[in-house]
Amino acid sequence: MKRLRTKMFSLPGELGVDSLLRGLSKRFIVEQRDHEVRQRCYYDTFDWRLHRTGQVFFSAGATLHLERFNGQQVAVASGRRKPKFFWWDIEAGKLNERLKSCIDMRALCPVVEVTSEATQFRMMNKDRKTVVRFVIGNDQLQGMGSDVVEQIVVCEIRGYEREYDAIVELCLKKGCTELKKKKLFERLLKNSGRTPRDYGAKFKVNLDEDMSIGTAVAKICLHLLGDMQKNQPGVIADIDSEFLHDFRIAVRRTRSLLSLMKKILPREQCRYFQGEFRWLGSVTGPLRDIDVYLLEKEDYLNLLPPVLQDGLSTFFEQLETRRAGELKTLQTRLGSKRFGALLSDWESFLSDPDSELFKGSRGQSCRVYADTMIIKRFRSFIRDGNRISAASPDEELHRLRISGKKFRYLLEFFKSFYDEEQMSLFLKYMKKLQDNLGAFNDLSVQQNMLGGELGGLRARNLQSIRFAAALGGLIALLSDKNQVVRSEFESTYQEFTRPEVQELLQAMVKG
Amino acid sequence: MKTIAVYSSKGGVGKTATSVNLAFTASMAGERVLLCDMDSQGAASFYYRIKPKKKFNRARLLRGEFYEFIRGTDFPNLDLLPAHFSFRNLDIAINEEKKDKKREVLASLLVPLADQYDCVILDCPPNVTVLSENIITAADCVVVPVVPTTLSLLALEQLLKLCKKVGCKKNKILAFFSMVERRKLMHNSIMKKYRAYPIFMQSYVPFMAEIEKMGMYRRPVGSTPRKSVAAQAYELLWQEIRARRLGQ
Ligand SMILES: Nc1ncnc2c1ncn2[C@@H]1O[C@H](COP(=O)(O)OP(=O)(O)OP(=O)(O)O)[C@@H](O)[C@H]1O
Ligand SMILES: [Mg+2]
Numbered sequence: 001m002k003r004l005r006t007k008m009f010s011l012p013g014e015l016g017v018d019s020l021l022r023g024l025s026k027r028f029i030v031e032q033r034d035h036e037v038r039q040r041c042y043y044d045t046f047d048w049r050l051h052r053t054g055q056v057f058f059s060a061g062a063t064l065h066l067e068r069f070n071g072q073q074v075a076v077a078s079g080r081r082k083p084k085f086f087w088w089d090i091e092a093g094k095l096n097e098r099l100k101s102c103i104d105m106r107a108l109c110p111v112v113e114v115t116s117e118a119t120q121f122r123m124m125n126k127d128r129k130t131v132v133r134f135v136i137g138n139d140q141l142q143g144m145g146s147d148v149v150e151q152i153v154v155c156e157i158r159g160y161e162r163e164y165d166a167i168v169e170l171c172l173k174k175g176c177t178e179l180k181k182k183k184l185f186e187r188l189l190k191n192s193g194r195t196p197r198d199y200g201a202k203f204k205v206n207l208d209e210d211m212s213i214g215t216a217v218a219k220i221c222l223h224l225l226g227d228m229q230k231n232q233p234g235v236i237a238d239i240d241s242e243f244l245h246d247f248r249i250a251v252r253r254t255r256s257l258l259s260l261m262k263k264i265l266p267r268e269q270c271r272y273f274q275g276e277f278r279w280l281g282s283v284t285g286p287l288r289d290i291d292v293y294l295l296e297k298e299d300y301l302n303l304l305p306p307v308l309q310d311g312l313s314t315f316f317e318q319l320e321t322r323r324a325g326e327l328k329t330l331q332t333r334l335g336s337k338r339f340g341a342l343l344s345d346w347e348s349f350l351s352d353p354d355s356e357l358f359k360g361s362r363g364q365s366c367r368v369y370a371d372t373m374i375i376k377r378f379r380s381f382i383r384d385g386n387r388i389s390a391a392s393p394d395e396e397l398h399r400l401r402i403s404g405k406k407f408r409y410l411l412e413f414f415k416s417f418y419d420e421e422q423m424s425l426f427l428k429y430m431k432k433l434q435d436n437l438g439a440f441n442d443l444s445v446q447q448n449m450l451g452g453e454l455g456g457l458r459a460r461n462l463q464s465i466r467f468a469a470a471l472g473g474l475i476a477l478l479s480d481k482n483q484v485v486r487s488e489f490e491s492t493y494q495e496f497t498r499p500e501v502q503e504l505l506q507a508m509v510k511g
Numbered sequence: 512m513k514t515i516a517v518y519s520s521k522g523g524v525g526k527t528a529t530s531v532n533l534a535f536t537a538s539m540a541g542e543r544v545l546l547c548d549m550d551s552q553g554a555a556s557f558y559y560r561i562k563p564k565k566k567f568n569r570a571r572l573l574r575g576e577f578y579e580f581i582r583g584t585d586f587p588n589l590d591l592l593p594a595h596f597s598f599r600n601l602d603i604a605i606n607e608e609k610k611d612k613k614r615e616v617l618a619s620l621l622v623p624l625a626d627q628y629d630c631v632i633l634d635c636p637p638n639v640t641v642l643s644e645n646i647i648t649a650a651d652c653v654v655v656p657v658v659p660t661t662l663s664l665l666a667l668e669q670l671l672k673l674c675k676k677v678g679c680k681k682n683k684i685l686a687f688f689s690m691v692e693r694r695k696l697m698h699n700s701i702m703k704k705y706r707a708y709p710i711f712m713q714s715y716v717p718f719m720a721e722i723e724k725m726g727m728y729r730r731p732v733g734s735t736p737r738k739s740v741a742a743q744a745y746e747l748l749w750q751e752i753r754a755r756r757l758g759q
Contacts, residue, residue: 001578001627122585126730129560130585158590159564159582 006071008184009176017136020152020174021121029128033120040116040139040307041081042185043108046234046243048197053102056185057085060116066095069182074098083360084109084239085272105295107240112192123167131160132167139184141191151179168234199230201246203253206416213264213369214362219251220257220413224250225346236331241291244330246388248284251277256409260373263300266356267348269349276342283333287326289449290319296446303477304470311470314463315453370414371509377407378505385493394444399490401437408434422508433496443482450475512625516650521666522637522650525656525689527554528722530634532604532745533654533752535731538589540749541628545555545581547592549646550636551599559584560729561593569597569604575620586734590628598687602640613641614677639669646676652756656716659701671676681710685747685756688715713756714747 012020024030042058044050050057054069059081066074075095082089085108087099099108118137122130133155140148152171156164172178189196205215205223227250234243255277262270297316303308333339349355384400406429414425454471457464528551534546548555556562569578572595581592599735605616612619622632635646647653647670655670656665663675667686688711692698705711716722721732721741733742 001581004583127560127562157583161582366607 004158005074005164007152007154007171008181009152010132010179011136011150011152012171012175018175022241023170023174024123024134024167028123028125028131028163029123031124033122035117035119037115037117039081039113041113042111042188043085044111045103045106046239047106048109049103049106051196052200054182055102057099057108064090064095066098067181069180069185071181072135076496081110086240086466090345094437100197105240106242109198109239111194112188114188115140115142123163125163129162131157133157134167139188140267141188148260149184152176162482165356173389184228189380199227201242201249203412204415205244205413207366207414209367209417210326211315211366212358212363213366214355214358216366216370216414217257217261217265217362218355218357221254221346222350224254224257225343225350229343232334236334238327241441244284244288248281248288251280251284253409253413255281256406258375260406260410264361264369266360266362273342273346273349276338276346280339282341287323287330288377290323290326293319297361302471308466308473311466311468313464314466315470327494367412367417373416374410374505376510377403377410378502380496381407382502385497386495388489390490394440394486397437397440397486398444401434401441404430404437418508418511422504425507426504428503429496429501433492436485436492440482440489443478443485447475447478447482450478512621512628513630513651514621514649515630515752516635516646516653517613517633517656517665517672518635518646518650518653519641519655519657519666520637520639520643520669521658521663522656523688524637524663524666525716525722526637527558527634528725529654529656529716529745529748530632530701531555531558531725532722532731532733532742533749534589534591534632535586535733536745536749537630537632538586538744539733541588543627545590545592545624545631546584547631548594549598549601549633549740551594551596551601552636553594553596555634556591558725558729558731559591563593563595567595569595569601572598572601572620573604573616575623577620585730589725596671598636602638602642604664605641605645605651614644614648617642617645623650632653639673643673647674647677647683650683652734652752653684654752655684655686657686657711658690659688659695659698661701662750664701664705681755684710685712685752686710687712690718691715693737712748712751714744714751716744716748719744 011017034375038060040054040058040060044057050066055066055074056069057066059065061081062078064077064079064085066072066076075093077091077093077095079085079090085099086105087096087103089095090099116137116139118135121134121136123132123134125131135153135155136151137153138148138150152435154167154171186196203223205220207219209221229509230249231243231247231250234240235247255274258265258270258274258277258344262274268451294316300312304312306452349357381400381403384396384403388396388400408427411423411430450471454468454475457468457471459465459468513613515533516600517526517533519526530546534544538544542722546555561584563583564580567577571577571580577592581590583590584642605613608616624631630633633646633650635680642660653670655667657667671681688702688706691702702715706713719741721739725732732739733743733745
């Protein structure tokens with residue numbers, strides 16, 4: 001069946017609403033219905049997951065709505081505005097399911113708040129049957145009286161196509177211009193000072209072909225520093241787990257760059273910053289570890305048969321308590337003098353024109369340096385990989401994973417030097433191998449963590465015995481999975497070391 | 512999607528009043544509802560102020576080309592397929608179909624609506640023809656208004672026979688007392704006698720001026736801002752149908 005149409009128009013300029021309504025009443029019986037004033041609050045995740053998929057979420061009175069940019073409804077549920085929403089905060093149903101798949105563990109936070117007024121009109125035929133719905137309304141940004149966006153919305157009713165067409169035509173004739181819902185939302189956003197998609201976890205920095213090493217490093221690291229600064233408030237306010245996750249990724253990328261380029265960076269400073277970022281990595285670690293557990297909660301419970309599930313519940317309760325403690329510690333750390341000094345030292349090292357960073361051999365072309373580094377790193381990665389056999393200890397796979405990750409970061413830092421298609425194809429090959437290594441690592445880490453819990457357990461009561469049983473069950477299951485992943489390594493690795501993959505990299509670097 | 516037919520071979524027992532108001536109640540409860548006016552008299556269409564488009568007719572309906580003739584009512588979630596004058600010979604046309612398919616014509620027409628609607632309500636004409644057989648076959652539940660009179664009970668008996676003939680389960684059928692006038696002795700005694708039968712629902716719809724006046728106001732009784740006694744009666748009826756036959 002055909003989808004029902006709606007169109008939005010800006011109000012006609014000089015002629016005004018009255019003239020339009022007069023025009024309409026020549027053909028229809030026009031009846032004014034209720035006038036409503038509603039508060040609407042638009043939400044998105046920090047990394048704009050809804051905007052990226054062409055959707056908006058808002059609360060209006062006692063309901064929550066998910067719509068596409070064109071105004072088409074995706075799902076509704078009951079609920080009032082709140083400082084933030086996770087998908088699990090919303091009653092079970094279509095909205096809750098849709099959000100789960102779009103935003104995952106991220107929180108929806110207010111982006112703009114709008115007061116909208118609307119007057120409903122019915123356009124009726126001579127039987128007084130409503131044939132078109134017609135709404136005149138305006139949206140006004142909260143706290144900014146100046147910008148009022150006025151619009152007309154025309155909604156089709158099934159089976160009355162001609163009447164809808166007639167009204168749309170009349171609106172256009174009277175000088176109304178069509179508005180796109182996306183544009184309207186964009187305009188609201190712009191006036192509120194927010195830029196859509198101003199943050200995303202994907203790393204993207206554009207470097208010029210003839211940039212010097214120092215400038216390129218500065219540009220990359222300032223971008224990463226920006227990521228840390230953008231995520232810091234969210235970490236401190238504990239909005240959702242991903243602020244810390246992204247913060248840590250920026251730290252890890254920074255450390256990776258320092259270590260990759262330590263030979264060419266000023267020795268003293270490089271050592272200082274490496275040390276400080278290592279510290280930052282370690283102080284943010286414990287909270288993230290707990291978050292990983294909590295994010296896995298559902299999966300863990302699903303892994304276990306019902307008899308064993310009960311043992312985990314107290315564990316997760318305790319984790320929540322422990323998490324609160326770790327959060328407090330981290331908040332203190334991120335407010336400390338040491339952290340403040342690190343950021344300001346780092347920023348001046350990267351942006352002060354007199355910085356050591358821009359002197360000496362750091363004036364060379366970065367492109368040439370990147371080329372050699374990529375080839376060198378790739379060779380050593382392959383050398384390590386070739387040494388691994390079915391009998392190798394797990395540590396060797398973990399080392400390979402780390403060196404692979406470093407290599408991938410390297411490619412991503414200098415991505416803009418190379419052909420986009422070749423790069424993304426190579427990264428795709430690389431990703432398959434890394435997914436295997438990553439899964440292996442995650443499973444090992446989880447087993448170790450759970451094993452650690454088990455080791456520290458004293459059988460004081462029934463609950464800790466139940467917990468031990470659940471842990472045992474989980475460890476056994478994870479270990480089985482681990483075996484499977486490990487057995488898949490060889491074929492995945494061989495896939496990656498095919499001559500054509502190597503040739504692709506060579507061709508890409510040569511340009 | 513569930514299909515509910517409101518049917519009785521007896522005329523004037525409140526079939527149309529029931530379909531029109533049940534459809535409204537169901538849509539208010541959030542179901543996407545299509546009300547199909549199968550009676551060429553077009554009473555249900557009249558109540559919703561909907562006229563069929565010129566190009567619509569029986570042949571198009573039987574070819575399955577009727578989606579473009581469905582029209583939206585004044586209420587959200589509630590659409591209507593208007594009746595057409597040519598529907599008066601619907602049974603003759605169905606009779607011309609191949610013998611083995613004759614009874615499934617209507618059922619197969621409704622199948623493609625399943626992803627658009629949660630609930631289809633059929634307002635049926637008062638007769639016993641091959642169309643009635645089609646309606647019983649297509650429906651998940653046949654709701655039968657019974658005025659507490661002997662003649663009306665006969666119609667119910669007739670329906671049970673028809674059910675047997677077409678080989679469908681008797682428990683598809685749910686009767687309720689319609690246009691009940693408590694001050695009439697006969698109404699009281701018939702209800703007393705038959706209400707305990709499992710085929711009868713506990714809710715009933717009294718005779719009410721408000722329902723009678725629907726022809727004047729041309730809108731379902733529940734559509735006024737304040738909830739009336741009549742609207743509540745249909746709400747209870749709907750809840751009982753849902754609970755007893757729609758597995759909800
Ligand atoms: N509960 C009621 N109280 C008062 N009047 C009613 C009630 N139910 C129906 N009526 C009125 O009785 C008349 C017949 O009702 P309705 O048209 O619903 O019956 P029907 O079974 O559909 O008739 P037909 O067999 O002609 O299609 C109508 O005028 C209607 O308004
Ligand atoms: Mg009728």
